[in-house]
Amino acid sequence: MARWEPDARQRLERAALDLFVERGFDQATVPDITARAGLTTRTFFRYFADKREVLFGDEERLPELAAHLVDAAAPGLGPMAVVQQGLTILATNAFDGRRDEIRQRKVIIEGNDGLRERELRKMALLTDAVAAAFRARGVDDLSAAVVAQTAVGIVQVSLRRWIESDGETLLADLMDETFTTLNRAFGRAGLEGC
Amino acid sequence: MARWEPDARQRLERAALDLFVERGFDQATVPDITARAGLTTRTFFRYFADKREVLFGDEERLPELAAHLVDAAAPGLGPMAVVQQGLTILATNAFDGRRDEIRQRKVIIEGNDGLRERELRKMALLTDAVAAAFRARGVDDLSAAVVAQTAVGIVQVSLRRWIESDGETLLADLMDETFTTLNRAFGRAGLEGC
Numbered sequence: 001m002a003r004w005e006p007d008a009r010q011r012l013e014r015a016a017l018d019l020f021v022e023r024g025f026d027q028a029t030v031p032d033i034t035a036r037a038g039l040t041t042r043t044f045f046r047y048f049a050d051k052r053e054v055l056f057g058d059e060e061r062l063p064e065l066a067a068h069l070v071d072a073a074a075p076g077l078g079p080m081a082v083v084q085q086g087l088t089i090l091a092t093n094a095f096d097g098r099r100d101e102i103r104q105r106k107v108i109i110e111g112n113d114g115l116r117e118r119e120l121r122k123m124a125l126l127t128d129a130v131a132a133a134f135r136a137r138g139v140d141d142l143s144a145a146v147v148a149q150t151a152v153g154i155v156q157v158s159l160r161r162w163i164e165s166d167g168e169t170l171l172a173d174l175m176d177e178t179f180t181t182l183n184r185a186f187g188r189a190g191l192e193g194c
Numbered sequence: 195m196a197r198w199e200p201d202a203r204q205r206l207e208r209a210a211l212d213l214f215v216e217r218g219f220d221q222a223t224v225p226d227i228t229a230r231a232g233l234t235t236r237t238f239f240r241y242f243a244d245k246r247e248v249l250f251g252d253e254e255r256l257p258e259l260a261a262h263l264v265d266a267a268a269p270g271l272g273p274m275a276v277v278q279q280g281l282t283i284l285a286t287n288a289f290d291g292r293r294d295e296i297r298q299r300k301v302i303i304e305g306n307d308g309l310r311e312r313e314l315r316k317m318a319l320l321t322d323a324v325a326a327a328f329r330a331r332g333v334d335d336l337s338a339a340v341v342a343q344t345a346v347g348i349v350q351v352s353l354r355r356w357i358e359s360d361g362e363t364l365l366a367d368l369m370d371e372t373f374t375t376l377n378r379a380f381g382r383a384g385l386e387g388c
Contacts, residue, residue, distance in 0.1 A: 080379045117311035124314055142355070146376045150346035157339045183339045184378045185274045 009047045011037040016054040017101065025051075025115060041173035055105055056118060063129030065094060066151075070133035079139055079147045084179050087154060099171075103163045127152045147180040154178045167173075203241045205231040210248040214302040219245075219309060249299055250312060257323030259288060260345075264327035273333050273341040278373050281348060285366035289353075293365075295356045311372065321346045348372045 025142035030051055034041045037054035048054055056058035077085070095102065109115040127148050134144035158174045165174070199298040209230035213222035224245055228235045242248055262278035271279070289296065321342050328338035352368045359368070 082233050120314035121311050142375050143379055144217055145351045146200050146372050147379050149351050150344055153347050155341035155342050157343050185337055185341050186377050
């Protein structure tokens with residue numbers, strides 16, 4: 001039996017991200033990662049199915065968290081108010097404080113076609129989860145679909161800005177700024193419903 | 195020299211789409227396609243680099259067309275009004291009348307992981323092109339990014355509804371309905387700017 005390693009998961013993540021940046025994702029092997037982390041490959045596979053999972057391990061967690069934020073919002077709140085509130089909580093709970101790591105992941109993903117497409121797929125799964133959560137709240141299909149798509153669009157735009165920012169800005173604030181900017185763009189269109 | 199074949203491109207597309215549906219994308223070969231179309235593989239490669247291009251041939255055309263619609267809009271029009279107008283023109287010029295073919299493509303793409311991810315990538319390229327066109331109009335970076343992301347989100351939601359519809363509805367009308375639904379959702383949020 002391997003002995004218990006404190007923080008093994010984080011050490012493996014750290015080592016993997018560093019190696020993916022240094023050598024490229026395809027070139028860094030699991031033995032390279034475990035050697036760098038000072039752990040065994042056996043330990044690696046206790047935490048991750050493969051090296052891809054180091055980058056996409058939160059894939060199942062994010063849709064679940066987002067759906068929960070929609071479920072848990074006050075019953076009288078309109079879909080867009082739910083989105084605005086949810087974005088702030090999501091940013092604070094799942095992202096703020098992890099900028100360097102998320103930025104590093106982004107660099108790795110951007111440098112590899114397969115990873116980039118998988119990242120896009122991840123966003124599509126997030127959209128589906130949010131739309132389902134809105135339908136469960138009684139929101140009609142069309143509104144649920146377009147509000148979910150828009151919410152994930154705001155997340156994507158805000159994440160990109162956050163990663164390119166000076167590191168002093170909170171993602172929660174950028175989410176709010178992006179939301180407000182879009183809201184104003186609709187307001188300025190001077191169209192029905194506003 | 196192969197003799198000139200009227201409608202060769204369309205015959206190849208038709209044959210390819212039918213075979214992709216019947217056998218699956220990976221199983222249908224270029225010789226299968228050309229045999230079905232009654233044309234030579236040489237003719238096939240005059241029109242398409244490979245069988246993937248039959249599905250994604252419009253990949254470069256769509257961002258260009260969308261960017262042009264943004265460029266060509268009246269100078270005083272706000273970004274969201276440009277989007278609303280552009281969506282209708284895009285639907286009419288690039289999609290309406292082609293529903294069966296686009297629906298068939300969708301079925302093929304949904305059935306294949308690699309194709310599905312490529313489709314998502316295509317949408318990301320479209321978003322980039324629209325954002326660049328808005329920046330060229332003098333719209334600030336953040337507004338350009340979030341408006342472009344939202345516009346492409348509306349396209350995606352509307353296309354899905356159109357493909358699932360009875361075939362009597364115009365995509366242009368669904369685009370407008372999706373746009374209006376999102377606009378109303380922002381209106382209902384009761385937030386600043388509306």
